[in-house]
Amino acid sequence: MKDIAIFGAGGFGREVACLIRLINESLEEPRWNLIGFFDDNEEIKGTANEYGKVLGGMETLNVWKTPLDIAIAVGNPQVVRKIAGGVNNPLVDFPNIIAPSVTWLDKNNVRMGKGNLLCSGCLVSCNIEIGNFNIFNGYIPIGHDTRIGNYNVIMPSCNISGGITMGDCNFMGVKSVVLQYLKIGNNTRIGAGSVVMRNTKDGYLYIGIPAQKLDV
Incomplete structure (x- = not known):
């Protein structure tokens, strides 16, 4: 040990x-x-x-x-x-700290850096790239062909759809959703329960359904 x-x-x-x-x-x-x-x-x-x-x-x-x-x-x-x-x-x-209950659809087709936390109930699809020091805080599906950078915090029950590209230092509130083939850049905050339907701009807070950018 x-x-x-x-x-x-x-x-x-x-x-x-x-x-x-x-x-x-x-x-x-x-x-x-x-x-x-x-x-x-x-x-x-x-x-x-x-x-x-x-x-x-x-x-x-x-x-x-x-x-x-x-x-x-x-x-x-x-x-x-x-x-x-x-x-x-x-x-x-x-x-990487990975819960025993994480589901891998094709573990051999996932590339991951260091320092990541994948908590209970997450599902990782195929052709996935995950960088370093990301937190997936439980019951999060990560869709196919997704690219995730570094230092992202994904709160429980979020949904990361297929084909997403996510940069660094982003925060997704509880039960928020990013729809397929969108781009989340850097330092973006997504409010709890929000649904992102368009590419985001760096450094802003997005809330609502569909998620709207706030100047705060």
Whole structure:
């Protein structure tokens, strides 16, 4: 077993702790030993929750003396990017954390980088490319021929239709939908329950059915 810790000690971090336990239980030999959490919130350093202790923040992680896997469990794309870019410890790796219940239509036809989280109930179709440090937070179908960049946060029960191209640092709210063969660029936010029916412009919030761009 390799030691693993979670960066982010909030509610989602605790859910990822449960996910790591489920992965271990699905294997003949457990893969990971969860040693605790890292978090830059000074108020919770040294505290503990039901799944482990908060060991410190980025400074502590960067001087860690033994090999360690890290899962980033934060629901903000820009913060995920900041955390991933702040780790300079050569002993730290970022594995893909994939729930046992994820369905693969053709796993051999999926290319994936590092540090991705695929939570329970996701479905991954064929001819898929996924970059680094993306969060698929449960019950998300990813349609055929889709290309997804880095640091995207996809909340539960979203629908990513076939042929989608998505850039970096985008956020999809709960139960939002992107229809087929559209392009989502960078730093786009899609409100909960919204349906994107046209290509989006970078840096804007889209809400509604059909989703409309807001200047905020």
